[in-house]
Amino acid sequence: MLSYPRKPIAHWHSLVEQGLQKCTQAAREYIQDFQEFSKNISVMLGRCQTYTSEYKSAVRNLALRVERAQREIDYLEYLREAEVCTESEDKVLAEKQVQEAEEEKRIRTLLNASCDNMLMGIKSLKIVKKTMDTDGSWMKDAVRDSPKVYLLIGSRNNTVWEFASIRAFMEDSTKPGPRKLILTHSWQGTGQVIYKGFLFFHSQGTPNEIIKYNLQKRTVEDRMLLLGGAGRALAYPHSPSTYIDLAVDEHGLWAIHSGPSIHGHLVLTKIEPDTLGVEHSWDTPCRSQDAEASFLLCGVLYVVYSSGGLSPHRITCVYDPLGTVIEENLPNVFFPRRSRSHSMIHYNPRDKQLYAWNDGNQIIYKLQTKRKQPLQ
Numbered sequence: 001m002l003s004y005p006r007k008p009i010a011h012w013h014s015l016v017e018q019g020l021q022k023c024t025q026a027a028r029e030y031i032q033d034f035q036e037f038s039k040n041i042s043v044m045l046g047r048c049q050t051y052t053s054e055y056k057s058a059v060r061n062l063a064l065r066v067e068r069a070q071r072e073i074d075y076l077e078y079l080r081e082a083e084v085c086t087e088s089e090d091k092v093l094a095e096k097q098v099q100e101a102e103e104e105k106r107i108r109t110l111l112n113a114s115c116d117n118m119l120m121g122i123k124s125l126k127i128v129k130k131t132m133d134t135d136g137s138w139m140k141d142a143v144r145d146s147p148k149v150y151l152l153i154g155s156r157n158n159t160v161w162e163f164a165s166i167r168a169f170m171e172d173s174t175k176p177g178p179r180k181l182i183l184t185h186s187w188q189g190t191g192q193v194i195y196k197g198f199l200f201f202h203s204q205g206t207p208n209e210i211i212k213y214n215l216q217k218r219t220v221e222d223r224m225l226l227l228g229g230a231g232r233a234l235a236y237p238h239s240p241s242t243y244i245d246l247a248v249d250e251h252g253l254w255a256i257h258s259g260p261s262i263h264g265h266l267v268l269t270k271i272e273p274d275t276l277g278v279e280h281s282w283d284t285p286c287r288s289q290d291a292e293a294s295f296l297l298c299g300v301l302y303v304v305y306s307s308g309g310l311s312p313h314r315i316t317c318v319y320d321p322l323g324t325v326i327e328e329n330l331p332n333v334f335f336p337r338r339s340r341s342h343s344m345i346h347y348n349p350r351d352k353q354l355y356a357w358n359d360g361n362q363i364i365y366k367l368q369t370k371r372k373q374p375l376q
Contacts, residue, residue: 107321107322110251110270111251111322115249115250115299116371117298117370117371118297118325118369118371118372119315119367119368120330120333120367120370121368122333122334122335122336122365122367123365123366123367123368124365124366125335125363125364125366126363126364126365126366127363128170128362128363128364129169129170129361129362130360130361130362131151131153131360133154133360134340134343134359135154135190135343136151136152136153136155136190136343136344136357137152137192137343137344137357138150138151138355138357139192139193139194139346139348140166140350140351140355141195141197141350142194142248142348142349142350143248143349144197144350145350147164147165147166148165149162149163149165149168149169150162150163150194150199151163151362152190155188155189155242155343156187156188156241158182158184158185158187159181159183160180160199161178161179161180161181162178162179162180162181162215163178164176164178169362181218183199183218184213184218184220185213186204187201187204188201188202188203188204188241188244189202189235189245190239190241190242190245191235191242191244191246191247191256191344192246193246193247193248193253193346194215195248195252195273196273197214197215197216198212198213198215198221198273199213200246200253201213201246202231202242202243202246203223206231207230207232207243208225208227208230208231208244209223209224209225210224210244210246210271210276212273212276222275222276223276224271224277226244226255226257226278227278228259228260228267228281229257229260229264229267230243230244230255230267230269231243231244231257232258232260233259234288235256235258235288235294236288236291236292236294237288237290237291238290238292238293238306238342239293239341239343239344243257243258245293245294245344247294247296248346248349249295249296249299250297250349251270251296251299252271252272253273254268254269254270254296255271257269258288259283265283265287266284266286266287266291266301266319267282267283267284268281268284268301268319280321282319282321284301284319285319286301290307291303291305292304292306292313292341293341293342293344293356294345295345295346297349297367297369298372299320299321299322300318301318301320302317302318302333303315303318303319304345312335313337313341314333314334314335315330315333318330324372325372325373335365338358339359341358342356342357342358343358344356344357345365352367352369353365353366
């Protein structure tokens, strides 16, 4: 067994002290280094805070500049849009004025017939015949130079009586008797007219169908649907079966009906008789309420009103699409007092008279007229 010499305790104590001294020295160096590091960190953090504050300030300034720039851009955009809107409004207004001028020119062309008369009064009344029927219509062809007279009895029927002349119509004993024409469709109301050999009427059972009937061939020549609320309400409350009233004057074929609203105003429509196309429509200021009939003369609508009973039958609304006749320039036009309202009043442009039906009486009204003001 080997043996090592034993060292004294003082030796080992010296070694421990040396180790402790080294450890203490290392700790001091570490603490010093850490303090230096901490100092550096503190300095750097201070610098960072300064930089952060400057950065925040710069960011705020930048945000303010961006916001100001955005406001300026928005303002410039507003000015540009306002200019565009102004130009657009001016363009729309100019286009509207052009359209109105073209429309006025078209209407003047449409109603440019050799007719310049306006109604001034009822000159006389003649009862041509009396039947037992309260409602009905009678007429002559508004255009053709024919002496034939047509009688349509009732507000719903399909039988037309054709008389050879007004004399034959007045005298039942005249030979030969009237010709009986049975239509393939029944009419509704008392607004029928005969124009160039065709009977135009509102077809019964339909709200707004107009039929063009060939009396010679006894066949339906054509038909149309009249729009604009036609057929929803009576045209004249005092004529309780007429929803669409047809009329003829020097300008051609027309239709009158009540507008879609309750107690609405009358709507006037110009119809092309050959094709049954709508040429133009006007919303008139004439009320449907209390109206009993209307007619056209030289393109002007005259509406007859009555409050019923023995009250006077008076024209209190006049509508001229061209504006040459205004109500204020007309005298008070009264019809001779009758016990009942008129079932129909239609103007015949060929003989310049009104054909009317009142309480079974077939009446002719002769008219007093004067020249209209010329168009400017």
